Amino acid sequence: MNKSTESVKIALLGCGTVGTQVARLLTEQRDLLSARAGAPLELIGIAVSNLETERDGAIDRSLLTKDTSALISKADIVIELIGGIEPPRTLVREALCSGSSVVTGNKALLATHGPELYDLAEQNxxxxxxxxAVAGAVPVVYGLRESLAGDRVNAVMGIMNGTTNFILDSMTTQNMDFDEALLLAQQLGFAEADPSADVDGYDAGAKIAILASLAFHTRVSLDDVVVEGIRGVTADDIASAEAAGYVIKLIARAERHFDSRGEDGIEMSVSPTLVSKDHPLASVHGSFNAVLVEAQSADRLMFFGRGAGGAPTASAVLSDVVAAAAKRVIGGHAPREVLYGDVPVLPRSESMSSFFIKLEVIDTVGVLATLTKRFADAGVSMASVMQNKSGHIGDNHSLATTQITIITHQVRQSSIDCVIEELQNSDDVVEVLSVLKVEEN
Incomplete structure (x- = not known):
C-alpha cells in the first residue's frame, strides 16, 4: 500500500488517439486527479512501437520507450490502450503477474480472454x-458492476457502436444508401479504412458479451453472441421502416428468459432492428451510444453519451485510473467477478422477438390469404400487414407483383425460420427481401 505522500506510478501502453488524450489529461489535470486519488499520480513512461512517429505536442517525448517490459516492471498501474488480442494479452498478463493493477479499453481482449485475466488479477x-471497453464515456460498466449490485438484471440492450449508428442515421435522415453513408463516416473519422469490425457487428458483439457477463454473473464470450451486421440494410428497408413508424438501429441485446422447455437461459445477439419511434433508442443520433438496462426493482435505466473518440474514452480510462490509485492508497479492491454458476446460453432458435418481413409476391387474388395461412400454420401471429409498391417481372413485364410488409407479434426464431423457408419455396413469393427484428417501446 502506498502512503499518500508517495506517488502512484502509471505506465501507458499505446499512444494512439485515446492514449494521446490520456497522456495529455494526466499532465494537464495532474493536481486534480491526484487529489481525487489521494496521492500524486506520476506518468512514468509511454510504450510505443515506433519512437520516430510524429505525435501530438502534448506528448512528452522523453517518456516514450520501446522497452515495454521494463516500463511495466516499474508501474503501480498499467493502462493498456494498444487494442487487439496480441500483444495486449501477453502484456496485461505480465502486468497483473508483476503486481500492477490494469486499466484497459480493450473489448476484444476481454470478450475473448476476460475470465483468464479476471482470475489472474485475483490470484495476484x-x-x-x-x-x-464499452460505450466510451458512458458509465455502464460501473452501473452494472456496482450501482445495480443489489438488484436482479433481466435484460441489457442498446446501441453500442457509434460508427454503425452514424451510418444508419445518415441513411435515415439524408436518404443515403449504405455505401454513401459508410464513405461519409470514413471521411469524418467515424469509421476505419477497414470498417469490418464495426459494420459486421463484432465490435458490438464483444461489448454485449462483457455486459452480459456482468449483468447475469456468468461467463460468456463473443463466440456465444449471434452477430449480424448492417451491410444488408438497404435504402428501401429504411423507407419501409419509416412508413411503418420505425427507425433501423444496430441493437446489441442480452436477455435472460425461459426457453420452449421452460429452462432458464441467456439470449445474446447483435442485429439490425426496427425500433419504434416512441422507443428511447430511436432518438439516439449520430455517433452516440445508449444502453438500456431492465432490472427487477430499478425497472428501466438508460445510459447515454459519446461512445467513441479520444476525449470521451479517455474520460472513462481516467475514472478507472483514479479508482485504481485510490484503492492502492487506502487499501481494498475493485469489485471482483461474481459468478452464480453457469447459466446456459440459449441457441439462436430459442431467441424471442417480433419480426419485420418484406416480400415481393405475385399480385393475384387470394395471395394474402395464402400468406396468412402459412404464417398461422407455423404458429406466427401477424401484428400488421401493409402493401407497398407494385412492379412487374417476366417476359415483357407480363407478371404483376407487389411488395407486402408483415410485422409479427413476438415469436421464437425457430418459427420464423420455418415460415421463411416455406415462403422461399412458394410459387406465390418472388423473393424474401428482408427479415429484421423489431423492438417496441
Missing part, C-alpha cells in the same frame, strides 16, 4: 478495470 491481489 490486484485490480482489473475496463469502463472504457
Amino acid at each position: 491481489d490486484v485490480d482489473l478495470y475496463y469502463e472504457a
